[in-house]
Amino acid sequence: MEKIFDSHSHYNDDSFKSDYKEILKHIQDSGVGTVMNVGADIHSSRLAIKQAEENDFMYCSVGIHPHDAIQARDEAIMAELEEMIANPKVKAVGEAGLDYHYDDSWSPEVQKEAFIKQIQLANKYNKPLIIHTRDAMQDTLEILNEYPLKSGVVHCYSGSRESCKQLVKMGLYIGFTGVITFKNARRALESMKVVPLDRLLIETDCPYMAPEPNRGKRCDSSMLHYVAQKMADELGLEKDEIIRITRENAERLFNII
């Protein structure tokens, strides 16, 4: 059986604190071969590295999520982040980007500044950038046009098909979560179909985004079987092929041999 690569997870999240070891064993038993553990601020980035160092099948990224964009104005934090990138377990920068969904978020100016700094960091160290974008596609595309990335992935894709085409044209990979199993997933599924097979990734974004039939529960990487099955059905392929293709794509993107 092909092994699953979960290209975006947060095992550094508090919700995994109590049964973290059991969950990691459970997901490996279920056929998950590799996970990317994603940092979202300086604290969770430190923990992502610690966890990746403790687990052979885990790699990590370090970065500042738009929800914590203000941290990118702190020189000490940015210096620590830059140092962390040299760690051999750190395979990407991020997640970074723009999120205009909530009214109480940092201003677009603060978010853009953090995003651009991390694009530059990713390019400087030849690492891919993990991009988070929500209700901010126009600004995201503008920044990526102005500050082109050497490589990266737009994770948990939720935008339009047209924007998806533009991101693919920029050479980026596109990650899909359990959202594609939801009843109202038409938009995500239409976008998925314009992504070349060699740019597709599957991800949980756990503990969030549990796929059907587990929607609303705490998500973990074992649930990617549902996401892979849905993707396979939509693209007319076998589930095992999707698991193999998305794993090879993730290994290429994150430079994992």
Ligand SMILES: [Zn+2]
């Ligand atoms: Zn995430």
